Amino acid sequence: MTTPPSTNLPTCSVADKPARAGALYALLMALALGLIFSALLFDRPADILRGLMVILGAPCNLLTDYFALAGVGAALANSGIMVLLSVGLIALCRAEISGMVVSSVFMVAGFSLFGKNPLNALPLILGVAFYSWTHQQHLRDNLPAALLGTCLGPMVSQVAFAMGLPKALGLPLGMLAGFVAGVMLMPLSRHLLAFHKGYNIYNIGFTAGIIGSVFVALLRAFGVNIPSQSLVAFGNNGPISVLLYGSFLLLLIVGLYENGWSLKGYNNILRFEGPTPVNFLTTAGLGPVFINMALLGLITTSAVLLVGGELNGPVVGGIFGVVGFGAAGKNPHNYLPVMAGCLLMGVLQIQDIHASPAVLAALFSSTLSPISGRYGPLAGMMAGVLHMAVVGNVGVLHAGLNLYNNGFAGGFVAGAFLPILDCLELIAQRRQSDGLPE
Numbered sequence: 180m181t182t183p184p185s186t187n188l189p190t191c192s193v194a195d196k197p198a199r200a201g202a203l204y205a206l207l208m209a210l211a212l213g214l215i216f217s218a219l220l221f222d223r224p225a226d227i228l229r230g231l232m233v234i235l236g237a238p239c240n241l242l243t244d245y246f247a248l249a250g251v252g253a254a255l256a257n258s259g260i261m262v263l264l265s266v267g268l269i270a271l272c273r274a275e276i277s278g279m280v281v282s283s284v285f286m287v288a289g290f291s292l293f294g295k296n297p298l299n300a301l302p303l304i305l306g307v308a309f310y311s312w313t314h315q316q317h318l319r320d321n322l323p324a325a326l327l328g329t330c331l332g333p334m335v336s337q338v339a340f341a342m343g344l345p346k347a348l349g350l351p352l353g354m355l356a357g358f359v360a361g362v363m364l365m366p367l368s369r370h371l372l373a374f375h376k377g378y379n380i381y382n383i384g385f386t387a388g389i390i391g392s393v394f395v396a397l398l399r400a401f402g403v404n405i406p407s408q409s410l411v412a413f414g415n416n417g418p419i420s421v422l423l424y425g426s427f428l429l430l431l432i433v434g435l436y437e438n439g440w441s442l443k444g445y446n447n448i449l450r451f452e453g454p455t456p457v458n459f460l461t462t463a464g465l466g467p468v469f470i471n472m473a474l475l476g477l478i479t480t481s482a483v484l485l486v487g488g489e490l491n492g493p494v495v496g497g498i499f500g501v502v503g504f505g506a507a508g509k510n511p512h513n514y515l516p517v518m519a520g521c522l523l524m525g526v527l528q529i530q531d532i533h534a535s536p537a538v539l540a541a542l543f544s545s546t547l548s549p550i551s552g553r554y555g556p557l558a559g560m561m562a563g564v565l566h567m568a569v570v571g572n573v574g575v576l577h578a579g580l581n582l583y584n585n586g587f588a589g590g591f592v593a594g595a596f597l598p599i600l601d602c603l604e605l606i607a608q609r610r611q612s613d614g615l616p617e
Contacts, residue, residue, distance in 0.1 A: 199465050202437070203276040206430075206469075207266050207284050214259030214288065217422055222252025231257055238341035239294045240333040240405065241579030242535065244492040246292070246412035251419075254492050258291040261300065265326055268304070274319035278458040278468070278507035283326035285503020289496030290330065294582040299332030299339075302354045306361015314365075321365055327383040328364045330582040331357065334394060337405060337580060360390050375593035377454025378553070380508050381546040384586015391577030405578040411535045412491040419490040420480060423498065427476035430469055438466025445470055448510050453549025455508040472505035475514070479542060482518065488538040497542035504545065513552035513559065514545045520563020528567070540570045543585030547593060554600050565592045 218227055230253020234245055245254035265284045274280060287295065307325035311318045318325065339346070339353030368386040379385055395405060438444065447463040448471050459468045479498045480490075488494060501509060521544040525532040532538075544566045551559025570588035581587055 199460070200276055202465055203281060203460075204266070207262065207269075207276075207281070210285070210288060211259045211262035211266060213426065214255045214262065218252040218255035218259065220252075221255065221418070222250050226250060227252045227256050230254070231260075234296050235298045236340055237336060238333065238408070239296070239299060239336040240408050241574060241582060241584060242293060242411060242493055243333075243408050244293050244411040244535075246415065246492040247410050251412070251415060254292050257296055258288050260297065261291040261295060262288045264297060264300075268325075269322065272317070272319035272322055274322045277323075278460045279323040279456055280326075281460075281468075281506040282503040282508075283323040285499050287326050287329060289499030289503070290582050292492035292496045292499075295329050295332045296336075299335035299353075299357065300329035302335055302357030303328045303331055303361040303364070306358040307364055308361075309358070310362045310365045324364055324368060324383060325361070327381075327583075328361055328387065330384060330387045330586075331360050331391060331580065333582065334360060334391060334580045341405075342403065356394070360387075360394070363390055371590065375590050376597060377456065378549045378597060379546050379586065379589040379593040380455050380504055380548065381543070381583050381586025381589055382455075384546070384581065384583025385590030387581040387583055388573065388577055388587025388590070391581035395576065395578045395580060405580070408579060411489065411493065413489050416484065416490045419495060420484060423476065423480045423490070423495070427473045427480065427502070430476070431473035434466050434469025434471075434473055436466075437469060438464070442467070442470065449512045451508070451510065451513070451552055453508070453513070453553040455549055457508050459506050459508075468506050471510055472502045474511055475505045475509060476502040478511060478515075482541070483538055486522070486538065486541075487533040489533075489535060491535060493535055494538055494542070497539050501542055501545050509545050509548045510552075513548040516551045516556035516559030517544045517547050517563040517566070518542075520544075520560035520565075521567045522563075523560070524564040524567035536571070537567075540567050540585060543570075543583075544589075546586050546589035550593065550596065550600070554604070558596075558600055562592060562596060565596060 230249030233249040234253060234257050237243060237248060245257060262284060265287050269276060269280065304325045307321055307328055308318050311321050335353040335357035338356050339350045342349060344352065364383065364386060367389065368382055371386050371389065372382050398405065444464045444467040448459050448467055451457060459471065476498060479501050483490060483494055518541050521541040522532065525537045544563050547562040547566055550562045566588060569592055570585055573588050573591065574584045
């Protein structure tokens with residue numbers, strides 16, 4: 180795996196690990212409690228509770244914005260509860276909080292605003308746990324896959340609540356479907372990683388897309404069709420932007436404090452080329468990671484507002500996803516060219532670039548950031564162009580049951596684009612060795 184230059188990279192001594200773990204636990208707990216407290220700013224406790232019940236019983240396939248479905252307060256509370264459960268699972272497994280674990284928890288937080296909830300996430304986690312047990316592995320070693328694999332939560336909810344089955348039958352069948360999908364995630368994700376060679380950060384999304392597509396194909400073969408969903412909220416930009424900017428500025432201050440009020444070590448993150456997975460916590464340190472996450476949050480929030488997008492559940496979830504992977508592969512240097520290509524394609528397509536699907540594609544195109552880091556900004560822009568073209572055409576395969584649709588699309592883009600980039604690079608190297616202009 181290609182990594183940043185290793186000279187003078189900070190290391191974490193045994194004495195440093197408890198302090199780092201404490202700071203990371205504090206970050207994740209602050210995220211959970213902040214979401215729950217913010218929920219109370221939007222709705223009364225009774226309304227939040229009613230909204231949570233609505234979320235638990237909804238089909239939840241893309242795009243089901245919990246802001247619109249159950250209220251902003253209930254959506255934020257659901258997200259906070261899911262983060263608390265994730266932190267509890269980390270503690271129960273005694274897992275080290277790596278960059279991927281931080282990223283996974285932030286993805287859980289984001290997608291719990293539009294698709295995930297405790298009921299549909301549990302069977303998938305149990306499936307990964309069962310796979311780990313049968314293969315004599317610790318769940319803590321597969322914890323990122325368990326958390327990220329909850330992207331197939333709508334599969335559970337769809338069978339349980341949207342197929343017309345009695346609840347006494349639908350709920351157990353939905354749980355069984357999620358459990359089986361969870362068991363399949365680990366072996367398939369390791370196999371499919373070779374297809375894009377780690378240049379698609381959301382490899383679990385690619386894997387879940389394959390599983391979801393096969394599941395939907397089986398349903399369609401028996402005459403069961405899953406209707407498309409597009410439920411998004413409007414009009415929350417003011418209060419949500421205040422919450423996001425306030426949170427990211429606070430994280431930036433904490434990062435600068437942890438880093439001695441300097442940017443020392445941040446260059447180790449910016450120099451990352453790819454592929455993933457990578458743990459910025461070990462290659463750069465705690466302070467630079469917090470700074471990177473905060474900057475990504477400020478950039479993406481500003482970008483959404485500048486293009487006239489709505490800060491609804493899916494879009495805020497997309498921002499959380501970018502921020503989380505600021506600990507495991509993304510930085511402004513490798514992400515901005517991909518976003519630029521995605522937005523350019525949106526304009527060329529003469530489509531509503533302000534609409535949530537286009538904004539989401541621009542945010543989650545960051546899954547292809549390692550291409551920009553490895554092959555340069557022009558390649559990153561081309562990857563963004565291709566991503567915008569592909570992402571709108573693959574969701575029909577899994578009917579929205581895979582929440583990480585952009586990770587699914589990113590797998591195809593990276594797998595098809597990398598051989599071309601490698602070929603062009605080889606040609607350039609041969610011309611250079613022959614003394615010819617590149």
